Amino acid sequence: xxxxxxxxxxxxxxxxxxxxxxxxxxxxxxxxxxxxxxxxxxxxxxxxxxxxxxxxxxxxxxxxxxxxxxxxxxxxxxxxxxxxxxxxxxxxxxxxxxxxxxxxxxxxx
Numbered sequence: 189x190x191x192x193x194x195x196x197x198x199x200x201x202x203x204x205x206x207x208x209x210x211x212x213x214x215x216x217x218x219x220x221x222x223x224x225x226x227x228x229x230x231x232x233x234x235x236x237x238x239x240x241x242x243x244x245x246x247x248x249x250x251x252x253x254x255x256x257x258x259x260x261x262x263x264x265x266x267x268x269x270x271x272x273x274x275x276x277x278x279x280x281x282x283x284x285x286x287x288x289x290x291x292x293x294x295x296x297x
Contacts, residue, residue: 190278192216197286200230201275207283216273221283234272238265 192198196208198218205221206228213232220226241260244253255262280286 192273192276192278193281195282196278197221197280197283198273199277199279201271205279205286221286230276231270231272233274235270237268237270239268240265 192208192211194208194211197205198208199205204223206218207221208216208218209227210217216230216232218228218230220228241253241257241264243257243260244251244264246252251264253260253262253264260266280289
């Protein structure tokens with residue numbers, strides 16, 4: 189995994205381009221390059237957490253889970269993957285370099 193630094197331009201796993209504002213050991217703070225007035229925090233490593241599913245119904249004070257549920261398949265919980273920076277794609281060292289790469293990529297010099 190690449191060591192990210194403040195100012196790098198990165199593409200997240202879902203396709204959003206971001207500019208890194210602050211990089212710590214566990215978290216990366218960023219602002220969006222793709223959308224205005226958007227910022228966030230992403231963990232360095234991908235995490236898988238067990239989440240409770242709210243499908244089903246109650247019968248005699250017992251929760252019956254829906255076996256046809258697309259998330260938990262009747263188990264009552266599912267694994268939720270929260271993607272981290274280990275799935276991100278490095279694009280450029282800084283915004284200037286990123287913009288120049290994008291402007292010049294269609295020209296044959």
